[in-house]
Amino acid sequence: MDTILGIVLIVLLVSGAIASGLAESKHRNALAWLALGLLGGPFWVVVLLFLGPARVACSACRKKVDAGASICPYCRTERAGG
Numbered sequence: 001m002d003t004i005l006g007i008v009l010i011v012l013l014v015s016g017a018i019a020s021g022l023a024e025s026k027h028r029n030a031l032a033w034l035a036l037g038l039l040g041g042p043f044w045v046v047v048l049l050f051l052g053p054a055r056v057a058c059s060a061c062r063k064k065v066d067a068g069a070s071i072c073p074y075c076r077t078e079r080a081g082g
């Protein structure tokens with residue numbers, strides 16, 4: 001039974017690592033997704049795959065823009081902080 005436990009642990013660890021890496025690339029909370037991946041395994045990796053990049057409202061025109069964008073694609077306002 002130790003083998004199964006080991007496999008489960010490895011799957012959870014790998015899921016956590018993949019989830020945090022994916023979250024990072026989508027400008028989402030990597031730590032939160034690491035925890036989700038460690039607890040829920042591959043399920044959360046699949047959920048994250050279907051989620052787009054995090055979107056935030058532009059401070060100038062209020063349109064939703066990619067959280068990683070440094071300049072708003074609509075009004076060209078520079079986004080402070082990132």
Ligand SMILES: [Zn+2]
Pocket residue numbers: 058059060061062063072073074075076077
């Ligand atoms: Zn804007």
